[in-house]
Amino acid sequence: MSFQNPVFIPGPTNIPENLRKACDMPTIDHRSPLFGQILHPARAGVQKVLKSTSAEVFIFPSTGTGGWETALTNTLSAGDTVLAARNGMFSQRWIDMCQRHGLNVNVVETPWGQGVPADRYAEILAADTGHQIKAVLATHNETATGVRSNIAAVRQALDDAGHPAMLFVDGVSSIGSMEFRFDDWGVDVAVTGSQKGFMLPAGLGIVGFSAKAMEATKSAKLPRTFFDVHDMAKGYANSAYPYTPAVGLLNGLNTACGMLLDEGLANVFARHHRIAEGVRAAVGAWGLDLCAASPDLYSDTVSAIRTPEGFNATSIVTHAAEVYGVAFGVGLGEVAGKVFRIGHLGSLTDVMMLSGIATAEMCMADLGLDITLGSGVAAAQDYYRANRAERQQDAA
Numbered sequence: 001m002s003f004q005n006p007v008f009i010p011g012p013t014n015i016p017e018n019l020r021k022a023c024d025m026p027t028i029d030h031r032s033p034l035f036g037q038i039l040h041p042a043r044a045g046v047q048k049v050l051k052s053t054s055a056e057v058f059i060f061p062s063t064g065t066g067g068w069e070t071a072l073t074n075t076l077s078a079g080d081t082v083l084a085a086r087n088g089m090f091s092q093r094w095i096d097m098c099q100r101h102g103l104n105v106n107v108v109e110t111p112w113g114q115g116v117p118a119d120r121y122a123e124i125l126a127a128d129t130g131h132q133i134k135a136v137l138a139t140h141n142e143t144a145t146g147v148r149s150n151i152a153a154v155r156q157a158l159d160d161a162g163h164p165a166m167l168f169v170d171g172v173s174s175i176g177s178m179e180f181r182f183d184d185w186g187v188d189v190a191v192t193g194s195q196k197g198f199m200l201p202a203g204l205g206i207v208g209f210s211a212k213a214m215e216a217t218k219s220a221k222l223p224r225t226f227f228d229v230h231d232m233a234k235g236y237a238n239s240a241y242p243y244t245p246a247v248g249l250l251n252g253l254n255t256a257c258g259m260l261l262d263e264g265l266a267n268v269f270a271r272h273h274r275i276a277e278g279v280r281a282a283v284g285a286w287g288l289d290l291c292a293a294s295p296d297l298y299s300d301t302v303s304a305i306r307t308p309e310g311f312n313a314t315s316i317v318t319h320a321a322e323v324y325g326v327a328f329g330v331g332l333g334e335v336a337g338k339v340f341r342i343g344h345l346g347s348l349t350d351v352m353m354l355s356g357i358a359t360a361e362m363c364m365a366d367l368g369l370d371i372t373l374g375s376g377v378a379a380a381q382d383y384y385r386a387n388r389a390e391r392q393q394d395a396a
């Protein structure tokens, strides 16, 4: 594997030089006032990226999976019912975590390639007149299938049913790359990590809690220690942690938020959309299909590309790594061997993406697929030439 080439996995993403430098800092005393100068702006920056004015942001030395656990253990008790759709590997893992914590999960089985079925959620919530369901889970961007779900529609389903359940959203592969509106969507807990939209190494689990989720912590009985948000909040009040913080990563997070906000979230999202559209144009030119069932579901951070029946899609990923020193993502779970994934998020430009598309083409041709070299690259070039980046003002 070459350290020179960009990666095209759906996280961890390429790390810009200034973020690498921001993480690489001398040791400071994490109980000194200097630490507060890193911690508080980082939390405020995340709140802005979430498009919230009130979310309580907690940042753990962890990953997205720790963020899931933070959401569950701080707000729920064993035996509580939660509603979740299983439409890919990551929604599956979150469901598994709920079950291991003794929660009763009402699982809506959903074909992989489809989004969270807000209409089914609406029916189930309307039928739950006794309000047994305490939380509704939604994976905003299913990284395994390249499917973006409509979180506003899930909120609508809750509101239409007049249902008081909390809304927990996994934004691990969307936050900082695609539109995410914590306040407007009435999200109660948002979960992400440092290694995707924030362009940092893995190592931080990042969550936003609404006032309602904070209220739920008072009666929630699931055991929690490391991920206890009250312990964390007490620490924050003294510009500290209940344990040793990952200071370098927090410094990186502060810088990353500054980068995203300086570029303007509207521009960040437009850049991701433009780069993704180029990839989708290439996929079309190759005569292949996306796992995502329809354009409204297309993810702007990852494309899961189906290969022809009988072909092992994983061989593309292995070949790219061995022969060209380039990383793509393998298919996971139900779609293992059937799709390969091109990650197109974080610190990425059209020009970098063209090199990834060219490499995917070489691999597919090497492995005997009927791909004309240059076909996907040309389709993406056409798209990028016709849709140059235009700077937009950030709307609220």
Ligand SMILES: Cc1ncc(COP(=O)(O)O)c(C=O)c1O
Pocket: 011, 063, 064, 065, 066, 090, 139, 141, 142, 143, 144, 170, 171, 172, 173, 193, 202
């Ligand atoms: C949608 C989604 N949720 C959760 C996770 C788990 O996050 P982590 O690997 O940071 O624990 C991932 C990881 O890729 C993901 O893509």
